[in-house]
Amino acid sequence: MVVKFVKKYPLLLPFILVAIFLPWLSPNQYITRVLMEVFFFAAMGNAWNIIGGFGRQTSWASATFFSVGAYTSILMFTRYGGISPWISAILGMGLAALLAVIIGLPCFRLRGVFFSIATIACATIFRQFLIYFESFTGGSLGITLGVRIGDSIWNLNFLSDIPFYYIALIWMLISVGIVFFIERNKLGYYLRAICEDQDAAESLGIRSSHVKLKAFIISCMMLAFTGTLYAFKVGFIDPNVVASHDMSIRIGIVAILGGMGTKWGPVIGALISVPLLELSNAYLQNIGGGGLGWAVYGLIIILVVLFRPNGLISIWDDIMVRIKAKKARQIDKGGAA
Amino acid sequence: MSQLPQVIVNGLLTGGVYALVAVGITMIHGVMKIVNFAQGDFLAIGMYLAYAKYYLFPGEAYPYWLFVPVGAAMYLIGCIIFQTSVRRVIGKGDSNYILLTIGLSYFIQNVIQLIFGADFKNITVPDTLRYGSFHFIGTVFTLPRMIAFLFATVFVFFLNWFLSKTDIGRAMRATSENRVIAESLGIKSHQAYITAFALGTMFAGIAGLMLSPLVLPFPKVGAQFSIIAMSAMVLGGLGNIKGAMVGALIIGLVESATSTFISVNLAQAAICFVLMLVLIFKPYGIFGKKARTA
Secondary structure, three states: OHHHHHHHOOOHHHHHHHHHHHHHHOOOHHHHHHHHHHHHHHHHHHHHHHHHHHOOOOOOOHHHHHHHHHHHHHHHHHHOOOOOHHHHHHHHHHHHHHHHHHHHHHHOOOOHHHHHHHHHHHHHHHHHHHHHOHHHHOHHHOEEOOOOOOOEOOOOEOOOOHHHHHHHHHHHHHHHHHHHHHHHOHHHHHHHHHHHOHHHHHHOOOOHHHHHHHHHHHHHHHHHHHHHHHHHHHOEEOHHHHOOHHHHHHHHHHHHHHOOOOOOHHHHHHHHHHHHHHHHHHHOOOOOOOOHHHHHHHHHHHHHHHHOOOOOHHHHHHHHHHHHHHHHHHHHHHHHO | OOOHHHHHHHHHHHHHHHHHHHHHHHHHHHHHOOOOOOHHHHHHHHHHHHHHHHHHOOOOOOOHHHHHHHHHHHHHHHHHHHHHOHHHHOOOOHHHHHHHHHHHHHHHHHHHHHHHOOOOOOOOOOHHHHOOEEEEOOEEEEHHHHHHHHHHHHHHHHHHHHHHHOHHHHHHHHHHHOHHHHHHOOOOHHHHHHHHHHHHHHHHHHHHHHHOOOOOOOHHHHHHHHHHHHHHHHHOOOOOHHHHHHHHHHHHHHHHHHHHHOOHHHHHHHHHHHHHHHHHHOOOOOOOOOOOOO
16 A cells, blocks of 8 residues: 555655655755745645635635634633643634534535635634734734743744644645545545536535535634644734735635645645745845735736646646656557567 | 714715726626626725826825826726736636636735835825815715715716617627627627726726725725625626615615724624625525526
8 A cells, every 4th residue: 555655656755755854954944944834835725625626615714714723722822821732723623613614504505706705705704803802812913922931742832943844744744644535535526526517416416515514624624723833833823914815815826826626736836835935025025015926926826727727736747648658659669660 | 873874974975986896896797707806906006096196296186187097097907907817717617717816816916015015105185175075964975985976976877878878888788698699699709808897997996096085005905895896796686787886885884884883893894794694695686686697
C-alpha cells in the first residue's frame, strides 16, 4: 500500500523529506516562517476544496470559521484562566460545526451563485457581530494573547518557530489525508455527482443538501482547527483581518490556483501563492501606495480562471499525458522495426 | 419614534442612490446571467475618479458636472473589462464568473490602493453643498442626498426608456430572454452584452460620483456596495429593473433604521439579514412571479 502510494506520487517522498529537514538545513528563520504559512494555507485550502472544489459550492465564508476557531481558543485562554488550546480547539471545532449547520441549512437550499451570495452575507453578519459585541470579543481592536514565557506544547507556546513549523506540517499532511479519505469515500463520489449535475444526482437518490452539509461541516471544522493553531502562533487576532472577506478570498485562491477538486491542488496553490505574496510584499510594497502584491494576486485569479480553469495542476497533467503519448509512440516504432 | 420621519426620508434618499448601483447589477445579470461581484468596486472607481479631479485641480467645486467625463470613462472601462475578461466566461457555469468577478474586485481594490494609497480621502466641496439642507414638515433633506437622489432617478428613468424604446435596448431584452432565438433573428448578442456591461459599469461609477460628497473613499469602500447592490437585486426579483429600484429603496430604509435605532455598526449586518430572509423565504423576490432557475 505504502509502496504503491509512493510509486504513484514520485515527488511526494522527497518533498516530505525536504520539508522535515529544512529547518536544520537552512539557518534562515524567514524561510521557515514562510513555509509554515504555506502549510497553514494549504490545510485551509484543502478544507475549502472539500466543499468548494469537489462539490463546487463556492463558499466565501471560510474566514468566519477560521475566526471561530481563533476566537474560541484565544478567549478561552485569556478569559477563562489559560485553558489549553488543544482543549479549546475541540470546542472551537464543535462551535464551527454548529455554526456550519446554522449557516448551511438555509444556504444549501440555494444553488450556484445564490449560495455564494448567501455565504458572503453570513460572513458579513458574523464579522459585524464580532465588532459589535465589543465587551466580549474586543471589538475591532481585536485581542492579544499577552506575553507568555517558556516552551510548552500543552499551551502551544514556543520561543522559536521550529515547533510550530512541524505542527503546521503535520496538520497539513493530516488535512491531505482527510481529503484523500473523503475522495475515496462515498461522500466524495456523492459530491462530485452533485457538482456534475445536482438534479441527476438527486434523481438517483442522493440527498444533496444532506451530503453538502456533511462536507461543509468537515470543511468548517478543519478551518476552525487551523484558526486555533494560527491564532496561537501569531498571538493576536483582529476581526478585520481574520474574519475579513479578503481572508476568505485568500483561502479560496489557494485551491483555485492549484486546481479545484483535485487532491494536490491546494498544496501546490499554497506553495506558489503564499511565497509569491511574501516576495511581492517584500519587494513591491514601496511602489505607489502599496498593494501591488495583492493586485498581482487578483490578476492571478483572473488569469487562472480565463486560461487554466482547472488550476495549475492541469499543466502537470498535460505534461504527463504528453510523456505517455511519446512513450507509446516509441513503443510503436520499436514494434514496427 | 419622533425620529421616524427623518429615518424614512434619509433611507429613501440613500436608497435612491443605491438604486443606481442595483439597476446596473440587475441589468448585467438580466442580459448575460452573470452576477457581478465587482459592482461595488466599479462604484469605488467612480469615487476615485471624482477624487482624482480634486487632486489634480485643487479647489472647492461641485462634483456633479463631472458626471459626463466620469460616465464616459466608466463606460470605456466597462468595455475594456468586458472585452478582456468577462466575455470569456459568459454561459460557462456559475463558478467561473463568480471566481472571475471576485478576482476582478480584488484586483480593482488593490490597483486603487496602489495608485491612491490605503487611507481615506476627502474631496473639498463648497460648504453650501456640504451643510446645505431643506426643512420640510419637521424633517431635514440634506442637499447632497437630494441631488444624488434626483440624479439617480433621472438615470433610472433614462435606462427604462432606453430598454423599452431604443433598438439596442430591445436587442438587450431579447438577448436576455433567449440568446439563441435572438441571434437567429439577426440580433448581435455580443453588442447587447457589451452595452449592458458598460452601462452597468457606468451606472455604478455615476453612483460613486453622487456618493463622493457623502462617503469618504478608501480602496475597499466598494465591498459594502456590492452587498447592497446584490441585496437589492435579489429583493426585487432577478432581472427586474423596477423591482431592483424598489429593493434598493427598501435596503436604504433598513440601513437608515438600523443605524438610527440600533447601531451604525450593525447596518451592514441588517442588510445581510434581510438578504438572507429574502433568499430563504422569497427566492423570487418580493414581487415574485417569474421563476428563478436556481
